[in-house]
Amino acid sequence: MTASHAPASVRPRHLLAIQGMPAAEIVRFFDLAETYVAQNRSPDKNTSLLRGRTLVNLFFENSTRTLTSFELAGKRLGADVINMAVAVSSIKKGETLIDTAMTLNAMHLDVLVVRHPESGAVRLLANKVNCAVINAGDGNHEHPTQALLDGLTIRRRKGHIEGLVVAICGDILHSRVARSNIHLLNALGARVRAVAPPTLLPADLARLGVEVHHRMETGLVDADIVMMLRLQTERMSGQFVPSVREYFHFFGLTREKLRAAKPDALIMHPGPMNRGVEIDSEVADDIKRSVILDQVELGVAVRMACLDLLTRPAPATGAI
Numbered sequence: 001m002t003a004s005h006a007p008a009s010v011r012p013r014h015l016l017a018i019q020g021m022p023a024a025e026i027v028r029f030f031d032l033a034e035t036y037v038a039q040n041r042s043p044d045k046n047t048s049l050l051r052g053r054t055l056v057n058l059f060f061e062n063s064t065r066t067l068t069s070f071e072l073a074g075k076r077l078g079a080d081v082i083n084m085a086v087a088v089s090s091i092k093k094g095e096t097l098i099d100t101a102m103t104l105n106a107m108h109l110d111v112l113v114v115r116h117p118e119s120g121a122v123r124l125l126a127n128k129v130n131c132a133v134i135n136a137g138d139g140n141h142e143h144p145t146q147a148l149l150d151g152l153t154i155r156r157r158k159g160h161i162e163g164l165v166v167a168i169c170g171d172i173l174h175s176r177v178a179r180s181n182i183h184l185l186n187a188l189g190a191r192v193r194a195v196a197p198p199t200l201l202p203a204d205l206a207r208l209g210v211e212v213h214h215r216m217e218t219g220l221v222d223a224d225i226v227m228m229l230r231l232q233t234e235r236m237s238g239q240f241v242p243s244v245r246e247y248f249h250f251f252g253l254t255r256e257k258l259r260a261a262k263p264d265a266l267i268m269h270p271g272p273m274n275r276g277v278e279i280d281s282e283v284a285d286d287i288k289r290s291v292i293l294d295q296v297e298l299g300v301a302v303r304m305a306c307l308d309l310l311t312r313p314a315p316a317t318g319a320i
């Protein structure tokens with residue numbers, strides 16, 4: 001049997017997007033991740049569940065949290081983990097994305113984790129390979145594992161997600177984190193608000209059932225969760241805000257603006273944070289309100305759950 005002729009019964013599943021994922025599937029990831037949270041807090045963190053399996057992290061964009069946590073997740077489950085440095089690979093010599101993927105595929109990988117600046121690139125690649133593919137962020141489209149870890153963070157802190165008011169604030173237009181979170185929070189029954197200047201809002205938000213606000217003072221009223229986003233200048237062509245100073249004045253999260261939210265509202269941020277741009281240090285470092293480091297911790301457990309579920313033998317169901 002050649003790699004390209006695997007029988008349907010062993011066709012891999014992928015994790016490409018949250019859009020379309022049923023609530024029960026999301027909760028399945030959460031519940032399994034809970035077991036890995038406990039494992040990660042114990043002195044002996046490693047298991048041999050994925051012994052003999054190979055995981056390749058193929059990142060065409062920079063990453064700190066996502067890359068490190070996928071590497072840790074793979075290693076804690078006993079897999080062989082390789083981080084492909086795009087800067088020193090043949091991609092720099094002009095090899096296409098598909099050729100790179102097919103080359104890696106020929107080495108009998110089990111899981112390929114891909115980050116790419118173009119929306120849709122990861123799905124394209126998933127259609128060409130025999131291993132499971134996880135989208136670690138594609139352009140401004142989706143970042144499913146980020147939304148899963150954000151959802152788990154909220155569930156652990158608040159006990160539930162249904163009925164919570166979640167204000168997602170900042171550069172929503174360029175944010176795959178916002179898009180994945182909107183789908184996840186909608187599926188689990190939260191009330192989602194988008195708070196941003198009109199220049200940083202995508203056109204399709206109302207269709208997604210999101211309440212739009214252009215002022216933090218109104219958008220944060222009675223919010224249970226305040227999720228801040230970075231200005232993603234690397235995806236901007238032109239000027240989207242007059243100046244960073246003015247942006248911070250109107251949209252930067254400060255203690256004063258936070259007063260509009262519920263007294264026990266939690267502050268979230270996917271990282272990397274730009275202090276003094278979208279968030280003030282006083283609130284980012286408030287240990288009673290900020291769960292930014294919880295998000296990082298849970299990211300490892302969520303990614304272990306993803307690797308575990310995607311490598312289980314399953315009938316041919318295609319993408320999750």
Ligand code: ASP
Binds near residue numbers: 143230232
């Ligand atoms: N780390 C997140 C992402 O890769 C958020 C960000 O970069 O601002 O999308």
